[in-house]
Amino acid sequence: MTAVTPTTSDDEPILSLRGISKKFGAIQALSDVSLDIYPGEVVAIVGDNGAGKSTLVKVLAGVHPASSGTICYRGDEVSLANPTDARDLGIATVFQDLALCDNLDVVSNLFLGRELGAGALNEVEMEQQTWALLRQLSAKIPSVRTPVAGLSGGQRQTVAIARSLIGNPSIVVLDEPTAALGVAQTAEVLNLIEHLRERRHGIVLVSHNMADVQAVADRVVVLRLGRNNGDFAAADVTYEDIIAAITGATDNAVSRRAGMTGATLTRAKEGLSS
Ligand SMILES: Nc1ncnc2c1ncn2[C@@H]1O[C@H](COP(=O)(O)OP(=O)(O)OP(=O)(O)O)[C@@H](O)[C@H]1O
Ligand SMILES: [Mg+2]
8 A cells, every 4th residue: 555644743533434335226336435634635546437435425414324334533533423523523515516595694694504693693704704704714705795606716716615614624525626727726725725724624625636636636536436445645646647546557556557658557557559
């Protein structure tokens, strides 16, 4: 197995998943999956369609409790039986559809369901906290009183991420945060992820985009057919290593590729002899 040393001085993971399996009827979406999440580290989850990435996100979010396996939070075994369990533990998830209310402004979206003020809403305080959060993220939102329908894709993603930070979670899980974004907006979201890392959140980034993964990830965890198929320190892994683990060119690429270079691998995939 590729030895992975956390990139931070904290040796204790915030969250450790071991032997996680999830069945949907006859479909085995996850089998014996392990994952560690460290503070101040971006761990990318990559894999082909159907590899189990979103299912793993939903296990972390308490949306789909695992069928078996153990989850430890700072060393203590916990249960993520529902979204409230996850939120109470400090695991915030930004799902791909963002779930923003288009007709509401930024402040209302951030505080939806947990408005400040008893009886009368404390709009001033909520607005101040919204600006404070956006400033911390160096986010570029022109006004917090415009309906989010009028914001760009990147700004909407920013609002969804800012919303997830209310309550100061220890872990932020982002499912394909740049999938629908252009180049400049993607750069903004990647900057934002770096801000989250500086603030010592543990970040889980699910992405199909290898450029994004290589730009911000500290560690890359590969899922293939619902199983772990690689856990790499981002600094040491090549694009070809990751693709080989995703496609199964190196089955159980948890062990290093047997001396295959990127070029020979490409030739092998194209059916060329060397
Ligand atoms: N609610 C569900 N009910 C039944 N099967 C499901 C459910 N959710 C996921 N699956 C199945 O579990 C497997 C893993 O799906 P999952 O959505 O986790 O993959 P993914 O890696 O996120 O793929 P993609 O890249 O396409 O988003 C697939 O075979 C999928 O059909
Ligand atoms: Mg998915």
